[in-house]
Amino acid sequence: MIQKPRGTRDILPPESRLFQAVEAAAHRVFQALGAEEIRTPLFEHTELFVRSVGETTDIVHKEMYTFADRKGRSLTLRPEGTAGVARAFLENRLDQRPLPQRLYYIGPMFRYERMQRGRYREFRQIGLEIIGASTPLADAECIMALWEFFAALEFDNFTVHMNNLGDPEDRPKYAQLLRSYLMGSKDQLCSDCQRRLQENPLRVLDCKVPTCKEVTAAAPGMDTVASQASRAHVEEVVSLLTSLGIPLKWNPRLVRGLDYYVRTVFEVVSPELGENTVVCGGGRYDRLLSDLGGPEIPGVGFAVGEDRLIDSLPPAFAAKVTTEVRLYLIPLGNEPALFGLQLARDLIRQGVPVELEVGGRSLKAALKRADKRGFAKVVIFGESELARGVVLVKDLRRGTQQEVPVAELAKDWQREVEP
Ligand code: ATP
Ligand code: MG
Secondary structure: OOOOOOOOOOOOOOHHHHHHHHHHHHHHHHHHOOOEEOOOOOEEEHHHHHHHHOOOOHHHHHHOEEEEOOOOOEEEEOOOOHHHHHHHHHHOOHHHOOOOEEEEEEEEEEOOOOOEOOEOOEEEEEEEEEEOOOOHHHHHHHHHHHHHHHHHOOOOOOEEEEEEOOOHHHHHHHHHHHHHHHHOOHHHOOHHHHHHHHHOHHHHHHOOOHHHHHHHOOOOOHHHOOOHHHHHHHHHHHHHHHHHOOOEEEOOOOOOOOOOOEEEEEEEEOOOOOOOOEEEEEEEOOOHHHHOOOOOOOEEEEEEEHHHHHHOOOHHHHHHHHOOOOEEEEEOOHHHHHHHHHHHHHHHHOOOOEEEOOOOOOHHHHHHHHHHHOOOEEEEEOHHHHHOOEEEEEEOOOOEEEEEEHHHHHHHHHHHHOO
16 A cells, blocks of 8 residues: 655644644734735745755755756755745735735645654644844744744743844854864764864754764853844843743754844744754844845744644643534434434534534434544434424433424524533
């Protein structure tokens, strides 16, 4: 039998409900803050990612799904969302609309990675970008939006790790400082990092190999050479978020895996998934749009790993979302079957979720199934009930039953779900 490609997932019920609930929360919270959804292609010209994400990053260096199309053009399945959003923003002249613009996206990303828990080759991200504002307030709003999104999912145990990556002018100074520091322990670094040391020493800080982590644990932070202006900027972001009561942890060696970030960078770590598992990463990218050939328009944003987020959802929230709350309609006989179909139609028109027994089960078998599926209420009707315009509603949790006029079934349900 043909199996799915390595690193991909089938998202099955009831887990698909968790994805829906998380995405619904994203739509709700981001739209409430004035953000609009943007959908960009799943593949782009390879050049876009090379120029924005950066040639020496792991993503571009070894994780991209790159292929030539039939005309020999090099295309790449998008490994992240910001580059495509920036490209679309410029190509469609969104800069001519009032700034800033808040754009969010939800969708699959592709990276050729070693598969493990929380690390897939096709995974989903939910991202928000605020394009056209350079103030610390914009960074703070971005992180506040993230926080509210998590709060809507009933998370209460995240910490935002933050750092200042300085301005682009500070970068060579820092690379030099870091290179000379790491040179002393060159032999302890993995072979990738020995290469990174020459090409882009900042990338060593992002390495997950334990011995490399040991070497970098006490390395000088970017803040030691960051410009005064970038420091003032990030300090203001920290102060705004602290006033909001969002727990922050300063991490001077946080660099993130993409080259386009400046000043504010942040990550959110999930305690459920272990200290190394990042559920969200983001930061400011003031040069990205101009690097792509557009005007100088600053931006700030984040991307949440939806698969990882769902893996660490609070159990009570997940249970609430996946619990079956619907009416199970059990017709007994031929005429009741047609009535059942009409009833199902009328109820769904009134917003009452139902499941019609279409398998021709006996009452006994249907009740057994209702129990197994966890239906709270079943609605039973045979010819004698229909003749009187009523149905029998059995409350399986309370162990009670009563006849309800057909016309009141929807109201009865509403009373149940919105007491
Ligand atoms: P990591 O350090 O775990 O490789 P990253 O720094 O490469 O993450 P980003 O590029 O910042 O991640 O992407 C943002 C978020 O997307 C991550 O925090 C993570 O939750 C999620 N993510 C990234 N790569 C994967 C993957 N291969 N599978 C599942 N989720 C992923
Ligand atoms: Mg990665």
